[in-house]
Amino acid sequence: xxxTALPQPNFFQAKKGIASWIFTLDHKRIGLLYLFSIxxxxxxxxxxxxxxxxxxxxxxxxxxxxxxxxxxxxxxxxIMIFLFxxxxxxxxxxxxxxxxLLGTDDVAFPKLNLLSWWLxxxxxxxxxxxxxxxxxxxxxxxxFYAPYSVKTGxxxxxxxLAAFILGFSSILTGLNxxxxxxxxxxxxxxxxxxxxxxxxxxxxxxxxxxxxPIIGITLLMIVAERVFGIGLFDPSIGGDPILYQHLFWIxxxxxxxxxxxxxxxxxxxxxxxxAQRTIFGYKAIAxxxxxxxxxxxxxxxxxxxxxxxxxxxxxxxSILTFFVAIPTAIKVFNWVATLYKGSINIQVPLLFALAFIxxxxxxxxxxxxxGSLAADVHVHDTYFVVGHFHYVMFGGAVFAFxxxxxxxxxxxxxxxxxxxxxxxxxxxxxxxxxVTYFPMLILGLQGMPRRYYDYLPEFHGLNMVSxxxxxxxxxxxxxxxVNLFISWKNGAKAPDNPWNGITLEWQTSSPPPLHxxxxxxxxxxxxxxxxxxAISHQEKN
Amino acid sequence: xxxxxxxxxxxxxxxxxxxxxxxxxxxTELLLFGGLFLVYMLYRYANQDAFLLASFELNVWMxxxxxxxxxxxxxxxxxxxxxxxxGNNKLAINLAWATIFAALVFLVIKYxxxxxxxxxGYFPGMDHYNELPHGERLYFxxxxxxxxxxxxxxxxxxxFIAVVIKRIKSGRVxxxxxxxxxxxxxxxxLVDLIWIYxxxxxxxxx
Numbered sequence: 001x002x003x004t005a006l007p008q009p010n011f012f013q014a015k016k017g018i019a020s021w022i023f024t025l026d027h028k029r030i031g032l033l034y035l036f037s038i039x040x041x042x043x044x045x046x047x048x049x050x051x052x053x054x055x056x057x058x059x060x061x062x063x064x065x066x067x068x069x070x071x072x073x074x075x076x077x078x079i080m081i082f083l084f085x086x087x088x089x090x091x092x093x094x095x096x097x098x099x100x101l102l103g104t105d106d107v108a109f110p111k112l113n114l115l116s117w118w119l120x121x122x123x124x125x126x127x128x129x130x131x132x133x134x135x136x137x138x139x140x141x142x143x144f145y146a147p148y149s150v151k152t153g154x155x156x157x158x159x160x161l162a163a164f165i166l167g168f169s170s171i172l173t174g175l176n177x178x179x180x181x182x183x184x185x186x187x188x189x190x191x192x193x194x195x196x197x198x199x200x201x202x203x204x205x206x207x208x209x210x211x212x213p214i215i216g217i218t219l220l221m222i223v224a225e226r227v228f229g230i231g232l233f234d235p236s237i238g239g240d241p242i243l244y245q246h247l248f249w250i251x252x253x254x255x256x257x258x259x260x261x262x263x264x265x266x267x268x269x270x271x272x273x274x275a276q277r278t279i280f281g282y283k284a285i286a287x288x289x290x291x292x293x294x295x296x297x298x299x300x301x302x303x304x305x306x307x308x309x310x311x312x313x314x315x316x317x318s319i320l321t322f323f324v325a326i327p328t329a330i331k332v333f334n335w336v337a338t339l340y341k342g343s344i345n346i347q348v349p350l351l352f353a354l355a356f357i358x359x360x361x362x363x364x365x366x367x368x369x370x371g372s373l374a375a376d377v378h379v380h381d382t383y384f385v386v387g388h389f390h391y392v393m394f395g396g397a398v399f400a401f402x403x404x405x406x407x408x409x410x411x412x413x414x415x416x417x418x419x420x421x422x423x424x425x426x427x428x429x430x431x432x433x434x435v436t437y438f439p440m441l442i443l444g445l446q447g448m449p450r451r452y453y454d455y456l457p458e459f460h461g462l463n464m465v466s467x468x469x470x471x472x473x474x475x476x477x478x479x480x481x482v483n484l485f486i487s488w489k490n491g492a493k494a495p496d497n498p499w500n501g502i503t504l505e506w507q508t509s510s511p512p513p514l515h516x517x518x519x520x521x522x523x524x525x526x527x528x529x530x531x532x533x534a535i536s537h538q539e540k541n
Numbered sequence: 542x543x544x545x546x547x548x549x550x551x552x553x554x555x556x557x558x559x560x561x562x563x564x565x566x567x568x569t570e571l572l573l574f575g576g577l578f579l580v581y582m583l584y585r586y587a588n589q590d591a592f593l594l595a596s597f598e599l600n601v602w603m604x605x606x607x608x609x610x611x612x613x614x615x616x617x618x619x620x621x622x623x624x625x626x627x628g629n630n631k632l633a634i635n636l637a638w639a640t641i642f643a644a645l646v647f648l649v650i651k652y653x654x655x656x657x658x659x660x661x662g663y664f665p666g667m668d669h670y671n672e673l674p675h676g677e678r679l680y681f682x683x684x685x686x687x688x689x690x691x692x693x694x695x696x697x698x699x700x701f702i703a704v705v706i707k708r709i710k711s712g713r714v715x716x717x718x719x720x721x722x723x724x725x726x727x728x729x730x731l732v733d734l735i736w737i738y739x740x741x742x743x744x745x746x747x
Contacts, residue, residue, distance in 0.1 A: 106551030175565045183558045213569045217576035228665035230682040238675035
């Protein structure tokens with residue numbers, strides 16, 4: 001920044017008052033609105049998760065009756081999937097960082113962006129509103145499988161409508177990002193000079209756009225079935241419940257990649273920055289995101305191996321599922337290769353990224369067990385599945401979310417978090433996570449079914465271990481959140497570029513001014529991760 | 542306070558962006574209906590006789606007139622865009638009004654069609670409907686769901702065009718900033734296109 005330039009107020013100071021926040025068109029503020037709303041729901045749903053683990057501490061009834069347990073796990077799932085993890089990284093960090101990474105001042109449609117947040121809030125009210133009247137919240141699980149979802153007396157309709165509205169919010173965010181990436185890149189930045197987080201958002205946005213409408217219409221059919229009793233999905237009046245499962249998973253399997261791809265993008269940002277080294281295989285990582293998005297459309301049937309499917313169909317879905325592992329493995333090898341001979345700066349964001357790789361690999365390999373026809377029949381609907389998807393979702397996507405939160409924390413607030421405390425929180429989270437979920441994989445192989453409030457006495461030991469793990473994890477979470485809040489208020493001032501990053505967001509001040517850049521951002525020569533120090537270092541060797 | 546403005550600002554007017562956004566939105570609309578077309582296909586395959594029997598209850602003449610009305614309206618909105626491109630605002634507004642008029646005609650005819658079905662008790666949940674065999678129930682359910690959702694799109698499209706008319710009058714949409722009118726036209730063609738598929742699926746397959 002030149003000395004002659006007027007000092008611009010940062011985006012916190014530029015406008016005041018609550019209306020300047022909830023009706024803001026600024027992508028950074030909208031990102032923070034998402035952060036606080038999504039964060040609130042995450043804490044609620046994590047609390048429900050801890051309660052479920054508490055119920056499962058001992059066999060028999062400890063805390064809640066079976067019906068309450070069913071409603072609790074449904075609410076945990078609905079909040080975590082639709083209100084937290086699908087919007088999490090794209091809506092929070094996509095909104096905050098995408099225009100900065102592209103060197104522009106906002107997304108292509110700022111008003112549409114605000115509308116997405118409002119739709120999110122309306123959807124959240126529907127989801128929570130279902131709890132307070134009549135028979136209480138839905139008890140179907142987050143998958144709303146027919147015919148139970150069309151027969152139960154609980155408030156499935158508002159919950160389903162919530163998912164419908166949240167779907168639209170997600171579609172509009174995706175649409176906005178695709179146009180932004182196509183039209184608003186800084187001059188000189190071609191598609192192959194974009195940061196890899198942008199590539200992953202691009203792939204994610206296409207999935208959001210092309211998969212979400214299917215779940216929208218399917219959920220409307222569930223509502224119609226409940227109101228009119230037509231016999232679409234209810235076999236007792238001639239419907240086809242398998243059709244519902246197909247329609248549901250046509251969206252909900254690609255949705256898994258809506259959750260995972262942006263997390264992979266975050267890892268691809270963090271690793272080169274803290275290794276101070278060019279990313280290994282830029283194009284391979286970028287295009288493998290698109291490959292995952294593409295192949296991810298054609299694998300939904302692997303959720304239905306046991307619910308009735310012809311042999312050839314099962315075989316094809318199984319093969320295609322294995323294909324997804326290839327681009328995923330490409331990414332993992334490239335991340336690890338990037339670290340090789342880098343000048344590694346061990347900071348909390350890097351620790352979260354490494355934890356992502358560790359957890360996601362366990363999640364990925366257990367996914368292959370589930371994707372193979374013969375093995376799936378044995379572990380279907382057991383705790384093995386619960387362990388698997390928590391390794392992918394929590395250990396993968398959420399750890400990347402925490403990593404991103406620490407990575408961009410100094411950029412968002414201009415303060416540095418307390419590093420020692422953040423390390424403690426990380427260790428507790430990582431250890432607690434594995435102590436909670438690894439026993440579930442073993443329990444599943446031993447045959448413990450999922451979604452019951454009770455279990456046979458022989459599963460007692462590992463369930464106790466798992467519940468202890470949930471306490472370690474919860475304490476890590478509390479320490480992390482408290483640390484970030486205290487650092488936000490009283491943290492030491494952070495420099496504009498604390499990690500020596502070279503993507504464009506580090507060229508502006510922290511927090512950025514309302515218009516992001518006070519001068520034209522300069523693209524690094526030779527690609528987004530071309531660290532000059534690292535090059536000279538390599539030449540010396 | 543003056544500040545540095547990037548050349549690639551998100552707050553600039555960019556006709557290409559808004560058109561690209563519209564196309565992407567149309568993809569989502571196609572997929573929304575695509576789910577319904579899929580369900581229609583599967584249940585038609587499973588209940589061929591019942592679907593055939595039920596389809597005789599529809600009035601092919603009314604459907605045909607509505608098809609012609611919508612095709613004409615697609616032409617008028619396309620002409621409206623050309624008129625505005627040539628700088629003839631008045632003609633563009635009149636042609637856009639003609640499109641809205643066609644939308645209203647479509648909805649009135651649809652009202653009478655639906656009204657007749659209601660009188661005979663074919664709406665899901667009515668007594669006569671509940672006595673029908675399962676296949677015919679599915680047919681009428683899909684008929685009301687799909688034409689109803691389409692009708693909703695006709696209403697939204699009409700409102701969209703009305704907003705554009707207001708903006709042409711106030712000068713915010715003009716020869717040089719035509720993308721909003723073009724977008725309303727794209728949306729209207731989509732509404733037309735979906736009907737072009739609904740019409741044979743429900744009325745004509747015998």
